[in-house]
Amino acid sequence: MAEKKTASTKKATDEKKTAPTEKVVAEKKATPTKEKLAKHILEGRVYIQATFNNTIITITDRSGNAIAWGSAGTAGFKGARKGTPFAAQLAATATARKAIAQGMKQVAVLVKGPGSGRETAIRSLQSAGLEITSIKDVTPIPHNGCRPPKQRRV
Numbered sequence: 001m002a003e004k005k006t007a008s009t010k011k012a013t014d015e016k017k018t019a020p021t022e023k024v025v026a027e028k029k030a031t032p033t034k035e036k037l038a039k040h041i042l043e044g045r046v047y048i049q050a051t052f053n054n055t056i057i058t059i060t061d062r063s064g065n066a067i068a069w070g071s072a073g074t075a076g077f078k079g080a081r082k083g084t085p086f087a088a089q090l091a092a093t094a095t096a097r098k099a100i101a102q103g104m105k106q107v108a109v110l111v112k113g114p115g116s117g118r119e120t121a122i123r124s125l126q127s128a129g130l131e132i133t134s135i136k137d138v139t140p141i142p143h144n145g146c147r148p149p150k151q152r153r154v
Helices: 002-018 079-083 085-101 118-128
Strands: 043-050 055-061 066-071 106-112 131-137
Touching: 043 085, 043 118, 055 085, 055 118, 066 085, 079 085, 085 118, 106 118, 118 131
Parallel strands: 043 106, 106 131
Antiparallel strands: 043 055, 055 066
């Protein structure tokens, strides 16, 4: 009986050795990527949302489709430095360059929020080469809505 067991185990190991091992390699199909084409949009709007902690700039065309955006965080600032006017200046300059690369020339600026980066963002948009046609403050003002946060005691 011992001979039968060894014979059956030899057959099993022979079968394993003779069976070809196939490695299935999944080939990645190259998906065609769309290159960003210059749209040559001449007029648009710049939305500046200036909070106490950050400044977010979005540049859109007349119908509201976003063309370029940036914030103090994307400009490389972290933490409390995002709320500074210098961070807003760099973010607005970088965003304006993206829009100018797509052909933007004239913009209407809409500013929202009480942040410290409001004026510097507008100045840096102008110095980057965008012609500002109008500036409008669209900060929402409550008509006795939610209770504001308590005053800080420093």
